[in-house]
Amino acid sequence: MRSRLDSIDWKILDELQRDGRITNVELSRRVGISAPPCLRRMRALEEAGIIRGYRALLDEKMLGFDVTVFAMVHLVSQAETDLAAFEERVRGWPIVRECWMLSGEVDFILKCVAPDLATFQKFVSELTAAPNVRNVKTALTLRRSKDEAMVPLELGQSPA
DSSP states (O other): GGGGOOOOHHHHHHHHOOOOOOHHHHHHHEEEEEHHHHHHHHHHHHTTSSSSSOOOOTTTTTTTTTTTEEEEEESSSSOOOHHHHHHHHHHHHEEEEEEEEEESSOEEEEEEEEESHHHHHHHHHHHHHHEEEEEEEEEOOOSSSSSOOOOOOOOOOOOE
């Protein structure tokens, strides 16, 4: 799909990443086309799955989620059914905000947010007791050094 994107598509993606609430009229003005084809292109990018959705980015600390922890999970078995079962279980834990399957010594890394350390410790007890979990290592964050939700389009863009 990437090869089928032209410079206008890349501009649309860039503008939407910067402001997902931009109106179609303003977006079309910024990318240099009229509103109807801009909307068609945007819909095509959504249907292709390049635009996965739109959401507000919230400050978890301002909402009382003062603890952010990464949990590294090592499973007993890496059989596909066991991996899928763990992933399904993770989807049911609201405290887990991101889950990534890794290669190497750790099978999964979970980004977790909690209102306090006691809440996170309770979750760790549930996590370590989950089926197929061999061990869990955690790392409490001290501060966020970078939080860039946008894809670095300038690195992936084909020359126009």
